[in-house]
Amino acid sequence: MENEKADLQKHEQENDSLEKGIPPDAVQNSNPEYHFDVHDLDRVQRRLKQRHVQMIAIAGTIGTGLFLGSGGALSTAGPLGALLAYALVGTVAYSSLCAVGEMSTWAPISGTFPHFAARWVDPALGFATGWNYFYTNAISTPVEITAAVILLTFWDKDAPTSHITAYTLVICILVCLINIFGVRYFGESEFIFAIIKLVLIIGLLLTGLIIDLGGGPNKDRIGFRFWKNPGAVARLGLEPNHIGWDRFLAILGVLVQAAFSFQGMELVVIAASETESPRRNIAKAVRRVFWRILVFYILGILMIGMLVAYNDTELLQLAGVDTAASSPFVIAINRAGIKVLPHIVNAAIFTSAFSAGNSFLFCSSRVLYGLALRGQAPKFLTYCTKKGLPLFAVLVSSAFTLLSFMSVSAGADRVFTWFVNLSTTGGFTSWFVMNVTYLRFRKGMLVQGFDLKKNSYHNRFQPYISYWGAGWTLFFILINGFQVFWSFNASDFFTAYVNIPIFVVLYLGFKFTKRTSFWKPREMDFVTGIPTPEETEEPEEPPKNFGERIANIVF
Template sequence: MDKEWRASKSSQEIIETVASEDRYDFDFHDLDRVQRRLKQRHIQMFIAGTIGTGLFLGSGNALRVAGPLGALVAYALVGTVAYASLCSIGEMTTWAPITGTFPHYAARWVDPALGFAVGWNYFYSNAVSVPVEISAAVILMTFWDKDTSHAAIYTAIITVLICAINLFGVRYFGESEFFFSVIKLTLIVIILFAGLVVDLGGGPTGERIGFKFWVNPGPINRAHLVEDVGADRFLAILSVIIQAAFSFQGMELVCIAASETENPRRNIAKAVRRVFYRILVFYMLGILMIGMLVAYDNPLLLARTGTAAMSPFVIAMNTAGVKAFPHLVNAGIFASAFSAGSSYLFCSSRVLYGLSIRGQAPKFLAHTTKNGLPIASILVTSVFPLMSFMAVSAGAETVFNWFVNIVTTGGFIGWFSINLTYMFFHRGMTAQGFDLTKNVYNNPLQPYLSYWGMGWTLIFIFMNGYAAFFKFESSIFLTAYINIPIFAALYFGYKFFYRTRIWKPLEMDFITGIPTVEETEMPADPPVTLLEKVGAVLF
């Protein structure tokens, strides 16, 4: 192997490093044809894209299972893990804003086999999630149209629109995500203010609710799995932790779009710095509010309509006599489902494109249009939304649901690999003398944040199907854990075939094919008008 000399970024000493082997050439710059067309406001609002059905609908089940305090504890814990994962990928992305994102980082700084396994795992997990969101959007339409025979028509329309948004170009995708994110954030703000007014007695009934539901029926519910009350309440919180983790997944979209973003280092750093406050305001205050407004034993929480009727926000407003909310909330949830489907299609196609340009997927998938759109990867990924028609057929619906549940741990594996890769990244950068504090984004709590995120995501993966051990059902056990051997087969199969190895700190390549700050960042234009100044604060 050749030796190369690199100057230390933190001092004048010279550090000797070992270059990568020739067959692991990481200079894909000449093959990468995507263009930077996403603006700052697009990237800032991508974080809001993760706020969806998990908060609007799933929070009701969280409240029912664990109670108001139990749900709040579960969401707070998972919020810290999501924050740790985003900080980890954010720091790596601001160092290397290139196509392929964290699967490429895993191949580059941990093991090429890990990059292959993580990339394909993330691809199929997101690709299968597209028809899931389409099916959810169709169910939401039944809130207004009770005729179930129209389900196939709605499925076709939504499928075509989601695919068209991605095929028209990244600018159209960015604008659509910005539009839907504004809708969702506006809805959440309205709900939080309205909830506070109702809780303080400002609703039509005039009843002051306060924290009475924290007293009766109580702050934490039981899971009814064991006789010991304390242990049973702990298991209830455990159940909600898994659900809450699904609600937070997808925040990494902001970094996956790095290679198609203007001024990626500055804009991604800004988005990551603001995510803590967005988690605190939108998720934590949202969960706290529903715990104040609705009792966990409210029979309406047992509804399984899939529409706004089962939302705890709607239940609270209907109880308080505010009748206009259901339609508003259902429209917001529909926007969330549509936006999530489009985002999952974007993520999966870009990861597939990244796999292709580094030789871990068929070469034809690296084909782009003259405007830098990875058309081949998008077209292949657009086949997956057609699976949503399986949900229309009664016979295929069970198979569809099974297939969906099988890949649900894919997001947890993605988070785990992000934090694991950052741990290697931090170790390699330190060993080679780079000053991490000089990076455009650096969190002073690293690498401890990555340890925290890695540990908890590993726990999430293995406790995902814990309920099967109390009342064993082979279907629950299989769908909860089958993705683990699939991931292991991808990793060890690639490792065996190509004889890859884990990179040592002085073998990691932090330079090749990575654009400099001068190449990616343009001088920031300071806001002048009042509207521009408001936009600078919000976005």
């Protein structure tokens, strides 16, 4: 009798699984050791709306790296070299986002890609990836706060130490408060910042085009003048006797800088567990990112290469100055005789730096919360308020903003350089893990009989774009500090490659302590603790008028 009841119960479970689109061979792992089912602990709430998610996706692709860092890229590699570097890195960033986007639409849960790595590759890889992503984002927050403070000095030339300290304190408090108030306030702030960025980049592209065609007050038609003289590709100076090789090295030198500009694009999937209708909204955001990269980044780099020569004396003199004055756009605008725009540009770039610090704090707190849910961080970090805010995770992450006060001391410059390098290589590592995890995810899904095309988002060029992304990110990690080998310096070598041993120690330490092993395709769990589309998706209301149809296209 008991056997008959057990068989009947098993048959009912199989029928229920089939109705939900779960193949009969799908694995459901109830072993508490892996913390796959955390419904009882996960208290975050879905408060990010469609417009928030779509604009966050845009904000993740536009930042100070484009507005300010592009000047350094231009002076290093020339207009064509910078364009090639940004285009290549753009494809790698896009492949990584496609990979994590597809996994996130299947499993829109807290913990995001570090948990996916633990769930479908190796628990030790998830642990190392989660902590790597946490500390690289946590230390990026004070770096962006410092950048915002420097931008304020555009209007406060030769600011005394007391001013710098006050600016830093105010920005730290504002960034922390936005995150402490909750995800709704975070979403609204990023929505506003994204609109400012959009207006700025579109305005700069149009202004740049007008200036290039001779529409500025000085009536100078530039065209592609600077591609011919001084040339399309600059030389790095490491191989003076080999021009072609030296130009190739210049392009390599910009790859790392370009990659830093694209980092943070994955913010939209970090917020999957707090997004309304996450499968539909994340799928829509990922599909649109390709065009945003093409329009904003590629056209932006093309435009500055037309406006300013790579050996421009003003561009070289302002190298290392992190205000609007160093932006190639502003150099061209000033030279064309337009006086008021630089102040507007600096104000908009300030909001971009503030937004970046805001986003890094959000990402670090949510990944820390996800680690705690899976037993890979202290359990007190799983605490959430009644409104779904992981308060202690936010407070711990907010403590890192205090590091921004190091910028007040001139002797802390070297430490901040370490932070930037650690953040950059940590970002490469995260991209690499996203692509590798997707390849294992895809293998397991196919072996267990899942139809990948039925997922809310599926890229038809997979798995090839993930192979592309994994290969290039591994290359970026290895060549990050290549210039040090022409004139070896132990300190520079350390800052360029220190993240590699940190990641390896995290991975091997957890692996040997917990005795973890790689998941085989037939052992991977694609079901347990993952909400069904019926649980997460709300009916999409069709636009009722022309205004709503336009909003639906934009957002």
